[in-house]
Amino acid sequence: MTEDPYVPDVPQVPDVRTVDLDEQGWLLDDGVPVPANRLLDHFAEVLTPPADATDIVVYVHGWKTTPESALTAATKLHGLLRRQYADRGTALYPRLRDGFAPWTVVVRWPSRAGYAATRDRAHAMSTGENAHAARIIGQLLGYLDERRGDPAAGVLTTRDGQYLHLVGHSFGCRFLCEAVQWAADELPGGTLGWSRPGVPGRPFTVDSMVLFQMAAPRNAFETTFTALAGAPLRGPVVATYAERDWATGLWHRMAEKRRGIGNQGIGTAPEPVSSIRMRPADSPYPHAALDHWFVSVDAGEVFVEGRMPAGAHSDHLRPESAHLLLSLADHAR
Numbered sequence: 001m002t003e004d005p006y007v008p009d010v011p012q013v014p015d016v017r018t019v020d021l022d023e024q025g026w027l028l029d030d031g032v033p034v035p036a037n038r039l040l041d042h043f044a045e046v047l048t049p050p051a052d053a054t055d056i057v058v059y060v061h062g063w064k065t066t067p068e069s070a071l072t073a074a075t076k077l078h079g080l081l082r083r084q085y086a087d088r089g090t091a092l093y094p095r096l097r098d099g100f101a102p103w104t105v106v107v108r109w110p111s112r113a114g115y116a117a118t119r120d121r122a123h124a125m126s127t128g129e130n131a132h133a134a135r136i137i138g139q140l141l142g143y144l145d146e147r148r149g150d151p152a153a154g155v156l157t158t159r160d161g162q163y164l165h166l167v168g169h170s171f172g173c174r175f176l177c178e179a180v181q182w183a184a185d186e187l188p189g190g191t192l193g194w195s196r197p198g199v200p201g202r203p204f205t206v207d208s209m210v211l212f213q214m215a216a217p218r219n220a221f222e223t224t225f226t227a228l229a230g231a232p233l234r235g236p237v238v239a240t241y242a243e244r245d246w247a248t249g250l251w252h253r254m255a256e257k258r259r260g261i262g263n264q265g266i267g268t269a270p271e272p273v274s275s276i277r278m279r280p281a282d283s284p285y286p287h288a289a290l291d292h293w294f295v296s297v298d299a300g301e302v303f304v305e306g307r308m309p310a311g312a313h314s315d316h317l318r319p320e321s322a323h324l325l326l327s328l329a330d331h332a333r
């Protein structure tokens with residue numbers, strides 16, 4: 001497979017920061033492993049959300065993505081969020097009337113091997129004796145959670161009011177699921193869904209998790225990521241899929257003997273799965289449409305661009321995607 005096409009280079013902005021991991025999932029500082037006793041110090045040095053940020057977005061890229069392309073993709077998504085809010089504003093997102101200022105962190109990891117090798121690496125970096133990705137990303141989320149304070153405080157334009165959203169693409173979705181499971185194992189008893197009561201003392205709380213074109217079997221939430229049912233998620237797990245995503249259709253079927261979530265949607269999960277269509281960028285998502293444990297979003301009419309062999313696997317950087325993320329941010333209030 002060729003490298004993800006993504007988009008042409010876009011100007012980088014200071015509100016998009018990077019975190020780099022090695023092949024074992026350990027944190028790097030300019031290519032050098034960060035000592036274990038300096039992890040939080042390093043986060044503090046390079047990741048300080050500005051006081052005027054309202055929402056923190058953590059983006060983990062997918063398969064065959066260079067560090068430069070990963071930064072470009074995260075910057076593109078960041079710009080789409082800002083543009084969608086500027087164009088639609090409170091007409092579609094009334095709970096964001098006090099403003100929306102995202103701050104984005106992109107997690108970059110070695111993803112340029114073949115399908116099976118990348119799949120195995122994605123799990124090997126998160127599980128096993130020498131695997132660190134879940135712990136590192138989990139600690140990153142815990143650090144960001146501590147820095148942002150309690151979003152329930154009601155002050156939406158200060159550090160006390162920042163909301164935390166996770167966004168993954170392709171194999172990057174696996175990393176996010178493993179990291180949240182790590183937190184669930186550390187302190188079980190979390191909840192999914194905005195309408196469910198919170199649990200005091202959990203290591204961090206995620207307000208939404210969006211998995212674009214996830215490269216995993218359709219029953220992954222029932223067989224592999226089972227701890228998500230008790231994870232520190234205040235909002236839903238939302239996964240998109242598209243028929244023209246051949247990477248998780250044809251290629252996933254060849255490697256896994258079945259099509260993936262990114263091609264067919266979520267199959268089975270610990271709780272019922274709500275199925276909806278991706279809406280146009282000017283059409284609101286009712287609260288009831290997204291307030292579920294698991295939401296499978298048919299993006300087949302939106303994610304259509306792309307050639308063989310990946311098809312539309314990387315066609316997720318669109319205004320409709322920004323609209324979905326903003327809707328989740330709005331309902332998380």
